[in-house]
Amino acid sequence: RTQIRSEWNSLKEHDVLFLLCIRPSFEPLGPEEADKATVPQRLGLQYVRGCEIIDIRDEEGNLMNDFTGRVKRDEWKPPKGEMRTVTVALDAAQYHIDVTDM
Numbered sequence: 001r002t003q004i005r006s007e008w009n010s011l012k013e014h015d016v017l018f019l020l021c022i023r024p025s026f027e028p029l030g031p032e033e034a035d036k037a038t039v040p041q042r043l044g045l046q047y048v049r050g051c052e053i054i055d056i057r058d059e060e061g062n063l064m065n066d067f068t069g070r071v072k073r074d075e076w077k078p079p080k081g082e083m084r085t086v087t088v089a090l091d092a093a094q095y096h097i098d099v100t101d102m
Contacts, residue, residue, distance in 0.1 A: 009079060012065040013053055017088065021047040049098075051088035059083045 011017075024044035029037055039045075056064045059081030 005082070008084065009064070011053055011056055011086070013055060015053045017051050017053065017086075019047075019049045019051060020045060049090065049094060051090050054087040054089055056087075057085045061085075 022044050023046050029042065034042065058064055058079035062077060062080065064079050064084070
């Protein structure tokens with residue numbers, strides 16, 4: 001939808017995103033299990049990780065929403081296409097814990 005696309009296109013450098021890993025169960029929980037299950041268990045939420053946006057690029061690789069001056073004001077063009085590439089910085093400590101646990 002237009003409103004959702006507009007929200008994604010308004011993301012900028014240093015914004016924080018949360019990455020969710022969801023693996024829903026395809027078997028419904030029984031009544032007793034559903035009463036005892038936590039919200040993450042009912043939804044199949046496995047992990048939540050935070051990240052910080054480094055940059056966002058459009059389909060042609062043009063830098064979007066740059067406020068650092070890397071893209072000069074007179075060189076700015078509206079984003080092309082609908083695909084976006086988002087480069088993020090993960091929490092180094094959490095990443096180390098995740099990799100160690102694998």
